[in-house]
Amino acid sequence: MAKQKKIVRAGSEGEIPEGVGDLLDSMPADQNSKLAIYNYFVEQQLFAGHIPTNKLILVEVTNDEESGREYIIFHSLFGRRINDAISRAFAASLTEFLDMDIGIMVNDNGFVLIPEEEVKLNEKNLKKIVEEICNVGLPQIIRANLAGTELMKRKFRHVAARSFMILRNYKGHKISVKSQQFNSQLVFKAAEAINPNFPVIKETYREIMDDVMDLPRAGLVMDALKKGEIRIKLVKTPNPSPFSHNMITFGQADAVLMKDRHLHLQRLHKMVMKEIGG
Amino acid sequence: MLIGKDMEILEGLPVLYIKSIKSLVVSDLHLGYEGGMIKSGIAIPKANIKSIMETLDKAFDGRKVERLIVVGDIKNDFSSLNVEELNELGSITRALKEKEVLIDLVKGNHDNFIDGYSQSLGIRVHPSVFVLGDYLFAHGDKQLDKTDSPVSTVIIGHEHPSIGIRSKVGTVERFRCFLTGKISYSGRKTELLVLPAMGYFETGSDINLHNKRRVMSPVLRKADVDKMEAIAVGYGMALNFGRIGDLRNVEV
Numbered sequence: 095m096a097k098q099k100k101i102v103r104a105g106s107e108g109e110i111p112e113g114v115g116d117l118l119d120s121m122p123a124d125q126n127s128k129l130a131i132y133n134y135f136v137e138q139q140l141f142a143g144h145i146p147t148n149k150l151i152l153v154e155v156t157n158d159e160e161s162g163r164e165y166i167i168f169h170s171l172f173g174r175r176i177n178d179a180i181s182r183a184f185a186a187s188l189t190e191f192l193d194m195d196i197g198i199m200v201n202d203n204g205f206v207l208i209p210e211e212e213v214k215l216n217e218k219n220l221k222k223i224v225e226e227i228c229n230v231g232l233p234q235i236i237r238a239n240l241a242g243t244e245l246m247k248r249k250f251r252h253v254a255a256r257s258f259m260i261l262r263n264y265k266g267h268k269i270s271v272k273s274q275q276f277n278s279q280l281v282f283k284a285a286e287a288i289n290p291n292f293p294v295i296k297e298t299y300r301e302i303m304d305d306v307m308d309l310p311r312a313g314l315v316m317d318a319l320k321k322g323e324i325r326i327k328l329v330k331t332p333n334p335s336p337f338s339h340n341m342i343t344f345g346q347a348d349a350v351l352m353k354d355r356h357l358h359l360q361r362l363h364k365m366v367m368k369e370i371g372g
Numbered sequence: 373m374l375i376g377k378d379m380e381i382l383e384g385l386p387v388l389y390i391k392s393i394k395s396l397v398v399s400d401l402h403l404g405y406e407g408g409m410i411k412s413g414i415a416i417p418k419a420n421i422k423s424i425m426e427t428l429d430k431a432f433d434g435r436k437v438e439r440l441i442v443v444g445d446i447k448n449d450f451s452s453l454n455v456e457e458l459n460e461l462g463s464i465t466r467a468l469k470e471k472e473v474l475i476d477l478v479k480g481n482h483d484n485f486i487d488g489y490s491q492s493l494g495i496r497v498h499p500s501v502f503v504l505g506d507y508l509f510a511h512g513d514k515q516l517d518k519t520d521s522p523v524s525t526v527i528i529g530h531e532h533p534s535i536g537i538r539s540k541v542g543t544v545e546r547f548r549c550f551l552t553g554k555i556s557y558s559g560r561k562t563e564l565l566v567l568p569a570m571g572y573f574e575t576g577s578d579i580n581l582h583n584k585r586r587v588m589s590p591v592l593r594k595a596d597v598d599k600m601e602a603i604a605v606g607y608g609m610a611l612n613f614g615r616i617g618d619l620r621n622v623e624v
């Protein structure tokens with residue numbers, strides 16, 4: 095281990111935390127695994143120049159080589175439940191600023207925002223977004239932007255089945271998940287038209303905000319960001335860095351859609367016309 | 373949005389207005405839909421009739437309307453005319469009677485057993501096609517019957533057309549749409565107009581994302597769907613998205 099540590103120190107001013115080698119040595123893993131873990135950190139350090147920690151969210155702006163699309167990767171090591179919440183908040187404020195849909199992917203070690211077009215992002219406007227989220231309040235932003243997301247559709251199915259608005263079994267035959275999903279969306283449409291606070295809808299929001307996400311702790315992270323206790327560092331990379339590969343390939347995907355549907359339809363129309371040359 | 377000189381697609385609504393015959397034309401209301409779903413174990417609260425009434429109110433606003441033409445599927449259940457359907461049909465026909473509007477229904481595949489109630493409901497029921505002015509109205513679930521009167525435009529429903537726009541973010545946005553194009557009817561080139569469904573739950577099948585052969589209506593199968601134009605309605609607008617064929621591989 096000691097040998098590897100020296101190499102890194104020489105290469106890039108040693109941002110790999112002190113004592114990592116000793117820590118790894120104390121782990122119940124064989125030598126090869128330890129080496130692989132260590133090298134994983136070294137690669138990230140050499141490639142991106144920074145390693146995210148509990149006090150540092152690394153924001154990586156990069157491009158997907160195949161599709162040529164921009165990825166904004168947040169390395170935030172707070173677990174899926176917190177990342178789910180703050181990713182939606184960031185995506186929501188970005189859609190508001192930019193009038194476009196934004197795809198998101200989430201996992202335990204961060205989240206990826208995928209805007210429709212390239213976004214000019216710097217640390218200053220990231221800071222602004224953080225402040226805006228803190229001012230409006232995380233729960234409010236998330237609640238307002240859940241409508242129409244995949245998460246909402248899926249969770250509503252669970253809640254509707256639990257409250258017997260759709261049935262998993264009927265007259266002795268099983269109802270497929272696919273048709274349960276279809277049926278639950280019909281129920282949702284009807285319930286929403288009657289009252290946006292229909293009990294089953296209300297319960298779905300509760301389940302998402304309290305069980306799927308960890309809003310109180312996500313709030314703490316946002317507060318710490320605002321106060322500067324957790325720093326945000328933005329880097330530009332030509333390709334996704336080693337830490338982000340997992341996120342891009344295995345993250346849970348969803349999208350935050352523009353709220354103004356009237357504007358949205360107009361925008362889609364314009365884009366389609368451009369695409370087909372009409 | 374005007375189509376030709378005489379027809380108007382009301383902005384944002386799945387409703388057609390024809391000036392020369394002072395008529396509103398709608399399709400596929402599927403009244404009683406929730407009742408049928410409740411029977412098969414899905415507890416959908418009622419929303420269809422309310423949305424239809426609101427849409428009609430908006431459509432009547434400021435227009436001279438003497439007649440409402442429904443091109444099929446005013447109700448939903450195949451095997452009976454059930455209580456929910458009768459109640460909802462009653463409330464719609466009463467509201468229209470107050471406005472002194474005639475109701476013409478061209479029978480669709482869902483409209484079984486309605487003939488017996490046509491008198492009490494005050495609905496004129498046409499078994500296969502209905503001609504008024506230059507227009508021929510049919511449901512579109514069967515080949516069109518021949519008529520002697522010359523027609524310039526055929527108007528059908530049944531298909532519940534919508535277009536799906538794929539986004540790079542990975543979502544598919546769906547909008548109900550009208551389809552306009554041409555078919556040959558009685559040996560002559562005739563305009564064809566397909567209406568979107570009016571029912572609240574019938575969001576439609578994405579014409580541009582499905583294979584051409586999966587089109588339901590035999591009338592539409594005869595016309596080349598790829599050459600038809602889609603006019604999307606929703607959110608207070610009607611927007612022409614161009615030919616279906618061009619929309620097949622679009623991703624924005």
